Amino acid sequence: MQENDVKFLEDSFKKYYFEHFDLIRVPNRTSEREFGFQKFNSGMTRHISIKDDKELHLLLMQNIPSDVYCSNACYSFPNLPMNEKDWKEAELIFDIDAKDLNLECRKNHTISKCNECNEISTNSNNCSKCNSIKLEKKSLPCKNCIDASKNEVSKLSKILTEDLDIQQNNIHVYFSGNEGFHVYVYDSQFQQLGSRERSELTDYIMFNGAIPETFGMKKFKPNRSSFPDFEEKGWRGRFSQEVYGSKSKRSKIISELITNGYSSFQKTLEGISDKIGAKIDPNVTMDIHRIFRLPGSLNSKSGLTKILCNDLPKFDPYTEASFLDENSVEVMANCPIEFKLKNRKFGPYFNDKVSIPTYAAVYMICKKLATIS
Amino acid sequence: MLALGQDEIAKYPFLADAGQYLKDKGFTLEQFGTDPDLKSLVEKAFNRIEVAADGKIYHSDLIGDQASNQAALPREVFSFLLAIVLLKLSGMTTLIKRFALAEARRAEKYLEKDLANISDESKKQLAIRVIDDLFSVQIKKQDDYFVIPASDYLKHSINFHEREWKLINRHVENGLVFLTPHETVRLIRKELGTYISSKIINAKTPPMISGFEESVNKLISMSKKFTTYTVTTGEYPPCIKHAIEILEKGENLPHSGRFMLATFLLSKGQSVEEIAPLFKNAPDYNERVTLYQLNHLAGTLGSGTHYSCPSCEKLKTQNLCFAIPECDNIINPIQFGKKRI
Numbered sequence: 147m148q149e150n151d152v153k154f155l156e157d158s159f160k161k162y163y164f165e166h167f168d169l170i171r172v173p174n175r176t177s178e179r180e181f182g183f184q185k186f187n188s189g190m191t192r193h194i195s196i197k198d199d200k201e202l203h204l205l206l207m208q209n210i211p212s213d214v215y216c217s218n219a220c221y222s223f224p225n226l227p228m229n230e231k232d233w234k235e236a237e238l239i240f241d242i243d244a245k246d247l248n249l250e251c252r253k254n255h256t257i258s259k260c261n262e263c264n265e266i267s268t269n270s271n272n273c274s275k276c277n278s279i280k281l282e283k284k285s286l287p288c289k290n291c292i293d294a295s296k297n298e299v300s301k302l303s304k305i306l307t308e309d310l311d312i313q314q315n316n317i318h319v320y321f322s323g324n325e326g327f328h329v330y331v332y333d334s335q336f337q338q339l340g341s342r343e344r345s346e347l348t349d350y351i352m353f354n355g356a357i358p359e360t361f362g363m364k365k366f367k368p369n370r371s372s373f374p375d376f377e378e379k380g381w382r383g384r385f386s387q388e389v390y391g392s393k394s395k396r397s398k399i400i401s402e403l404i405t406n407g408y409s410s411f412q413k414t415l416e417g418i419s420d421k422i423g424a425k426i427d428p429n430v431t432m433d434i435h436r437i438f439r440l441p442g443s444l445n446s447k448s449g450l451t452k453i454l455c456n457d458l459p460k461f462d463p464y465t466e467a468s469f470l471d472e473n474s475v476e477v478m479a480n481c482p483i484e485f486k487l488k489n490r491k492f493g494p495y496f497n498d499k500v501s502i503p504t505y506a507a508v509y510m511i512c513k514k515l516a517t518i519s
Numbered sequence: 520m521l522a523l524g525q526d527e528i529a530k531y532p533f534l535a536d537a538g539q540y541l542k543d544k545g546f547t548l549e550q551f552g553t554d555p556d557l558k559s560l561v562e563k564a565f566n567r568i569e570v571a572a573d574g575k576i577y578h579s580d581l582i583g584d585q586a587s588n589q590a591a592l593p594r595e596v597f598s599f600l601l602a603i604v605l606l607k608l609s610g611m612t613t614l615i616k617r618f619a620l621a622e623a624r625r626a627e628k629y630l631e632k633d634l635a636n637i638s639d640e641s642k643k644q645l646a647i648r649v650i651d652d653l654f655s656v657q658i659k660k661q662d663d664y665f666v667i668p669a670s671d672y673l674k675h676s677i678n679f680h681e682r683e684w685k686l687i688n689r690h691v692e693n694g695l696v697f698l699t700p701h702e703t704v705r706l707i708r709k710e711l712g713t714y715i716s717s718k719i720i721n722a723k724t725p726p727m728i729s730g731f732e733e734s735v736n737k738l739i740s741m742s743k744k745f746t747t748y749t750v751t752t753g754e755y756p757p758c759i760k761h762a763i764e765i766l767e768k769g770e771n772l773p774h775s776g777r778f779m780l781a782t783f784l785l786s787k788g789q790s791v792e793e794i795a796p797l798f799k800n801a802p803d804y805n806e807r808v809t810l811y812q813l814n815h816l817a818g819t820l821g822s823g824t825h826y827s828c829p830s831c832e833k834l835k836t837q838n839l840c841f842a843i844p845e846c847d848n849i850i851n852p853i854q855f856g857k858k859r860i
Contacts (some may be wrong), residue, residue: 226604227822261803279769281803310669311694335670341675345836350686354836360688379692428836429775 150518151511153187156210158470158508159444162451163206165205166469169451170214170442172202178220178234183211186446192437195225201395212446215437218330228435235337238344239438241430242298243326244291251290255483256283259514266515276500284513286485287464296458299327302424305351306331309380317424323445323452328438345432352515353381358411361385365408374401384422389414449508465489468517470505477507481515529592530629531649532599532714533622537722540600544593550752551601552730560594564601565734571621572614572741576628607724608735611742619716626711627704634665634700636711650703654710664690664697667706672696675706680832680850756855757841758834769800775829775837777801778850781816786853791817828853 147155152211163170173179182192183205192215196202206214217224219236245252259266259280260273267274273281285291299319306312316332336347349355358364360374361382374382376393389403390396403411430436439445439452451469464487479495479502486492492506499519510516528535541547551557570577599622606615633646643660650656651683656675669691676684690697698706700858727735755763762780765772777798784794791813798809811820818825830851834840849855 191584229822229824236822309691309694335668339673342677342833343670346686347832349836350691353687354680355685356687357682359683380690381687382690383755432833432836437583504846 147511147514148185148517154475154518155186155212155446155449155508155511158449158504159212160207160210162444162470163203163210166204166442166451167199167501169453169469170199170202170206172196172199173216173441178222178224179439180217180219180221180224180231180437181366182206182215183209184213184446185209186212193225193227214443214445215323215439216440217437219434221470233434236434238331238334238336238347239431239436240302240329240331240424241322242302242329243322243405243427244288244295244364245285245325246289246427247289247294247298247425248380249294250364251287252286255286255288255485256401257286257481257483257513258283258495266482268482282514284515285325286481286483286513287325287487292463295326296461298425299329299458300301301422302329302351306426309350310334310336311489319455319458320441321450321453321461321467323439323443323450323467324447327455328452341432341434344434345428348426348428348431351424351426352428353419356381356415356419358408361406361411361415363403363411368404370400370404373403381422384390385418388418388422447512449505449512468505468509470508472503472505474501475507476501476519477510477516478519479510479516481510481513485509524682525592527645529595531626532596533626533718534649535596537600537603540596546597548604548725549730551597551730558730560597561601561605561731561734563594564605565737567598567602568605568614568618568738569741571618572745574617574621576621576625587740600852603722604721604725604728605731605734605738606719607722608727608731609738609742610724611738613745614738614742615716615719616712617745619719620712622715623711625706625710626715631704634703640660650707653714654707656707658698658703662699663699665700665703666695666697667703669694669696672698673704675710676711680848702746738777750858752856752858754856755783756852757843758839758847758852761841762839763797766797766800769802771802773837776839777812778816778826778833779837779839781813781830782826783852784828785813785817791819 177195177197178465179195180192181194181196181202182190183194183442184190196205205211217236218239222232222234224231233323253270256270257266257268258270258273260276260278261280261282262278263273263276265273265275270281270283272279287467303314303317303319306317307314312331312334316334318330320328320330320331322328336344339347361374362368364372373396374386376386376390376396377383378386386396392401403414441452441454444451450463453463453467464472468488477500478497479493479500480497481493481495484491484493487506487509490503490506492502492510495516506517507518511518523531523534526652528540542630546557551561567577567832575846584652602618606618630649635644636642647658649657654675656667656671658667660666669686672689673686676686682688691692743830762772766778779796781794784797785791791810794813795806795809798804814820816826828851829837831840831842831846831849849857
């Protein structure tokens with residue numbers, strides 16, 4: 147990134163930090179958490195410990211980070227190297243990202259930037275100018291992506307509350323600041339589980355690894371009465387609703403399933419896992435030493451804020467998570483796709499010199515689709 | 520420590536304090552080597568180990584829960600304690616492991632029976648307490664099932680590789696996992712084995728006792744047949760081949776895939792410099808970053824932690840597993856192609 151772009155982003159981020167200390171708070175058990183940050187055009191600084199809000203705000207003002215992170219884990223010595231930290235426990239955490247949902251709409255709002263010649267195009271496989279395959283993908287907001295992500299969050303919440311006895315008020319959902327949601331679970335029986343156990347838990351939540359026997363199907367002489375009922379709890383119930391469709395079709399569908407045989411049943415299970423399982427990123431949940439974007443901080447991929455969603459169905463990130471100011475700036479924009487922020491449409495721009503509000507300029511510069519002119 | 524009755528000690532002899540038990544009964548170890556009436560117990564103990572080494576479960580003199588006669592009970596306990604002495608004197612770890620596993624499975628049978636016992640509530644309570652005291656697993660009876668918290672279930676079930684033990688294939692409700700008595704006990708088999716073997720490993724090795732030599736020597740020669748030799752074909756498993764193909768095509772291999780590939784090749788003895796060029800075609804290739812990350816994985820940079828290749832189970836979760844029949848139930852890609860001869 148060019149120096150004047152960095153300067154502009156740092157100025158805008160600093161102003162945000164200064165004006166929004168109220169949004170950027172340390173989590174509970176502060177002194178047991180590991181903090182970290184990144185600066186524009188620089189690497190990660192981590193293994194930091196912080197005492198309170200004041201210290202955090204000082205760090206923000208002194209370093210003007212592009213991104214700020216905090217561990218979901220608690221340690222005895224958060225500032226020591228990883229194997230000396232003495233891990234105690236960690237909140238369960240889930241990451242749901244629109245880019246992992248294989249959505250049809252993605253191709254309509256994904257831009258490729260060539261790492262060789264900097265050409266920007268909507269061509270997704272190779273650079274339209276130099277044919278290189280080294281492309282960096284940038285995605286712009288789309289309501290469909292956000293709605294699909296919200297749907298995954300609701301599926302996840304349901305599994306957590308119904309099967310795993312987690313209280314709804316202990317589930318906190320945050321918009322990640324870019325294209326997805328982070329779900330934190332507090333005070334659960336799973337706090338002390340290690341990585342391998344969490345990996346098993348992700349398979350449960352994603353509906354991975356189910357075998358036909360669990361749903362009553364056997365290789366030899368399957369018994370009709372072992373098939374799930376419509377009202378059953380947990381996965382057997384969700385299976386029924388997805389596969390039978392309605393109570394009245396249960397008997398007919400069971401006959402079909404038995405006729406089609408065991409391996410066909412296995413395929414059915416694999417086929418419905420996308421629909422009924424919650425599509426979380428398993429790597430995030432099973433990593434117990436990770437540091438996550440700090441709630442209230444800015445995401446340098448977009449300039450939007452990671453923010454708590456109190457009313458998820460109504461939540462609109464592109465109005466509610468955009469906190470940068472309206473002051474107009476002049477940028478050179480190369481953004482072939484239209485986008486909407488704070489209810490205002492921008493673009494498409496084809497190497498155009500335009501005057502736009504800071505929040506929109508930051509958004510495009512973060513995505514490397516504009517530079518300060 | 521639980522207060523145990525005579526027949527409970529016979530069922531779960533590993534719960535007894537060995538030295539105290541002998542003292543209470545008025546015996547010393549030396550007597551077993553010399554007293555002709557007691558010597559048969561040393562043979563019984565040897566037999567107990569032999570059966571275990573064969574992968575079978577020692578068939579005790581207990582009939583149901585009761586000993587066939589009163590004298591049989593202490594004999595059960597003595598043969599267990601003497602078996603431990605023989606194992607310690609032989610110093611053969613393979614035999615200790617096999618013995619611990621067989622004893623665990625023997626105890627498992629009794630625990631299961633006690634759990635399922637409807638007529639005798641005290642037996643059931645004892646089994647529940649044994650499980651709680653030894654393994655901190657709190658189980659409760661709910662209708663025909665035993666329920667345990669999902670988090671406790673996971674701590675134990677991750678040791679199993681059969682799919683039926685995956686949480687997804689269990690009845691889970693309100694944070695609890697429902698199990699039959701058989702499954703409840705099966706769940707702690709490994710820990711039971713570990714508990715018994717750690718008790719044996721931590722026990723003091725007595726000086727050689729006259730009259731024990733013959734059995735000890737027989738154990739040492741017996742353990743030799745369990746030494747195995749392996750050869751490897753040198754072929755890469757399908758997950759690794761797949762990752763290399765992706766990179767060769769210049770497609771994006773996710774971070775988890777790169778981690779798998781690098782740790783696999785490092786464990787096969789390749790150097791960082793040999794591995795780095797593989798990533799050249801990656802869309803975001805940067806030589807400096809690649810070397811930095813590889814050196815971290817190899818433990819030559821940073822904390823010095825040497826990272827190992829993820830298990831097959833983990834790779835399945837990450838959609839990186841492309842198992843073929845030749846994978847043959849291995850649990851980590853580095854085992855691929857290894858054959859016992």
